Each structure stands twice: as structure tokens, then as C-alpha cells.
Amino acid sequence: MKRVVLIEGDGIGHEVVPAAVRVLEATGVPFQFVEAEAGWDCFQRHGTALPDDTLALVRESDAALFGAVSSPLHRVEGYRSPIVALRRALDLYANLRPVFSMPVSGSRAGIDLLIVRENSEGLYSGRERREGDTVIAERVITRRASARITRVACEQAMHRRRHLTIVHKANVLRESDGLFREAAYQVAGEYADLTVAEMLVDTAALHLVTDPERFDVLVTTNLFGDILSDEAAGLVGGLGLAPSANVGDVQGVFEPVHGSAPDIAGRGIANPIATILAASLMLEHLREAAAAERVRVAAIETLRQGPRTPDLGGDAGTEDVTRAIVAKL
Numbered sequence: 001m002k003r004v005v006l007i008e009g010d011g012i013g014h015e016v017v018p019a020a021v022r023v024l025e026a027t028g029v030p031f032q033f034v035e036a037e038a039g040w041d042c043f044q045r046h047g048t049a050l051p052d053d054t055l056a057l058v059r060e061s062d063a064a065l066f067g068a069v070s071s072p073l074h075r076v077e078g079y080r081s082p083i084v085a086l087r088r089a090l091d092l093y094a095n096l097r098p099v100f101s102m103p104v105s106g107s108r109a110g111i112d113l114l115i116v117r118e119n120s121e122g123l124y125s126g127r128e129r130r131e132g133d134t135v136i137a138e139r140v141i142t143r144r145a146s147a148r149i150t151r152v153a154c155e156q157a158m159h160r161r162r163h164l165t166i167v168h169k170a171n172v173l174r175e176s177d178g179l180f181r182e183a184a185y186q187v188a189g190e191y192a193d194l195t196v197a198e199m200l201v202d203t204a205a206l207h208l209v210t211d212p213e214r215f216d217v218l219v220t221t222n223l224f225g226d227i228l229s230d231e232a233a234g235l236v237g238g239l240g241l242a243p244s245a246n247v248g249d250v251q252g253v254f255e256p257v258h259g260s261a262p263d264i265a266g267r268g269i270a271n272p273i274a275t276i277l278a279a280s281l282m283l284e285h286l287r288e289a290a291a292a293e294r295v296r297v298a299a300i301e302t303l304r305q306g307p308r309t310p311d312l313g314g315d316a317g318t319e320d321v322t323r324a325i326v327a328k329l
Contacts, residue, residue, distance in 0.1 A: 001030040002286050005057045005064040009039035009082075011260025012270035013067020019272035019322040020065060020279040023298075026329040027291040029283065034061065038082040040070040040260075050082040055089055058251060063282050066255040067275065070262060083246070084126075086253050087119050092246040093145060094152045095119040096281070097229035097257070099212075102237040103304035104312055111236055113215040114160065116153035117225025119246060121145050124222045141176040141221065146183035152247075153219035154191050160216055164188055166198040167220035167228070180221055201228070208232050233257060240311050241303075243277035247285060254282040268317045271309040273299055276325060298328035 004024075008017045024031060036054040043049040049069075058064045064086075071081060086092065095117040101109050127138040150166070157164045166184045170177040181198065188196045199207070201224045207214060208231055220228065233242040242257040256274030264270060276299050283292035302324045308314025309321060 001032050002063070002288075003032045003034065003061040004282070005054070005061045006033050006035050007038045007054065007064060007066045007082075008035075009067040009260065010041050010070040011068050011262050011265040012258075013039070013069070013260060014265070015268065015270045015318050016256065016272040016275040017065060017067040019318055020275040022322055023276050023295060023325055023329065024279050024283075026326045027283070027288075027294060029286075029288050029291050036064075038066070038069075038086075040072070040079075042082075043076075043079050047078060049079055050085045054082075055086070058086065058090065058253065061251075062286055063251065064253045065275070065279060065282060066253055068256065068258065068260040070260040083253070083255070084124070087246055090248055090251045090253070091120065092248045092251065092253060093118065093120040094149055094245075094247050095225060095229075096152075096156070096245040096247065097225075097232070098243065098281070099229070099232040099236055102241055103300060104237045104241070104308075106238070107236040108212065110213040111232075113212060113232065114156055114217045115225055115229045115232060116149060116156060116217060116219045117229060118145055118149040118219075118221050120222075122222030124226075139173075139176050141180050143179060143183045146180045147187050150184040150187040150219055153217050154188055154194060157194055157217040158191065162193055163195045163216035164197070165204070165215060165218045166196065167201050167204045167218050167224060168198065169201050169224070171200060177221070184219060204228060205231060208235070230257070237312070239274070240271040240309075241273050241277070243274050243281055245278070245281045245285065252282065252285045254278040254285070268319065269310050270318050271311050272318050272322055273303065276322075294329060295325075298325045301328055 008014045097115040100112045121140040123139045125140040168177040168181045170181045239258040246253045280292045280295040307316030307320045
């Protein structure tokens, strides 16, 4: 039996995570679900966005499904993003963002790519300091992190179309991205059957818009991967359909990419598809590949046939979409 921690978080997280749980239960895979707290509301209640009990539960479980987080745009003493904290505490160094064409208006055809983003360092290392009216942020790139994220990307590519694109900005960031590029090529060179290319990040951003069909797997640093993956999601229906996996050598935390959407929270119209697709990624991580594919197909067929939530031009609610997917399973 798989033990999964459910962290609904804030806003529509309280609606989309229960929807994904119903879909997971419909697969027939035996689960033990354990609920835990994290997020902005949790911080306001307990003074921490990630309680020690929650972190301990995730450590002791097979995986975690995270909903959404509301975060203050200004500095709040003591507040720290629970997702970032989970990534660091559990060494979830790889962020996987699959992007594929969806049967919805606004989605381009022929797209099937995976962005593998280094998840532990870069400009998100949190090393900032203020010197008067100047703020200095340190970008941390290490050979170890660059090598291990590239290995993840190579392994993913070997199970896909065997094409890897290393994305960097080494022509300007000669030391930091120079090291990333060097380490990436060294690891990729171990895979004789892999076709390897490289691309500057601004050029990659252009080609994601003009000819995304050319890409299979892209590997890049933290900030670049964050931006490029959201850009790519815009090609296939937006963040409301975008799942994400944060994985390390042991644990995995799976989440939709969208935010907490406070403007629609509690109204029963949140789109659960991204969270359900994140649950599919979690099933893959748990070595339940057949169930993962069934969930993915059921979600895509529901998008094709309806019902659809208002963000996709429909008038259905979260419950309607969830019931349709469960029925297909």
C-alpha cells in the first residue's frame, strides 16, 4: 500500500486535491492518505508555513501531493515558501515539467516536450544581501548539481525520443553557466544513443514560441527552467493544465503549477486537471505506470469531450469534471 501525504495548502488547493484523491482511488491502486498542513494560512495560524510534523510525515511516506500556496508579495518576518523548504529539506533537486498538446482551444498541435529544471540552487539559493540602496543576489552553480540534473534529463530522454537540449547563457555568464554547460556535456557524453544539442536561453525562449515541436527534453538551471516551463505551458492551454514533479533520489512532491486563485476559491469552479495530471506523475514515480497512463488518458478525454470549467470556456464545476474523469476510469 502506498502512503501519500495530502497537503491542500491554500485557496483552491482545498478543492483540487480532494478531486485528485477521488481519481486516485478510482484507479484501484491501494493508498493510505494522510493529511498535513502547509502554506500561508498555516503560517498565520501556527507561525510556520511548513510545520515539523508535516515535514516528518513527508519524509516517512512514499510521496506527497501538494495543492496550492498563497504567498505574500512583500517580506514577512519568519515566512518561507513551504514548497521551497520541502525541496531543500528533502533534496528534491529535479523539477519535471511535461508539456504536451491538449484538446482545448489555444493549444498548439504536435507538442510533446519535457523541461528538466535544476531545483536546488542557481538564483533561488536565497543568498541575497542589501548594501544601502543596492541588493546583491548570488547565483550558485555547482558541478555536482549540474551533473545530477543532467543525468535525470538523460535518463528521461532515453525513455522518450532520445534528444537532449542543454539550455544555458554561457556566452555571458561564462563562469556559472560555463560550469553548468561543461558538467552537462560531460554527463551527456556517457549516453552513446543520445543526440545532444545546446541552445542559449533567449534562443530557446524564441524557439519555444516559433517551433516547440523540435524539442524533446530540455535541461537547464533553476531560474531559466522556471520561466521557460511557464512559457511552454502557455502553448498548450495555460497553467490550469500544467502539472509538476519535484523529485530526488527517494521522495517526491507533486503539484499543479497554478496558484491558489483566491478570486475563485470556495466557488466550486476550480479546474482540477493540473492536479489530476500531477497525480498521474506521482503514480509514475510510485512505479504504477499503467494506472498513471489511465489517469492521463481519462483527463485528456474529458478535456476533449467535456465537461469543462470556466477557465476553458465551459460552465462546469470542479465536481462535474472530477465525476467525468472517475467515470472514464
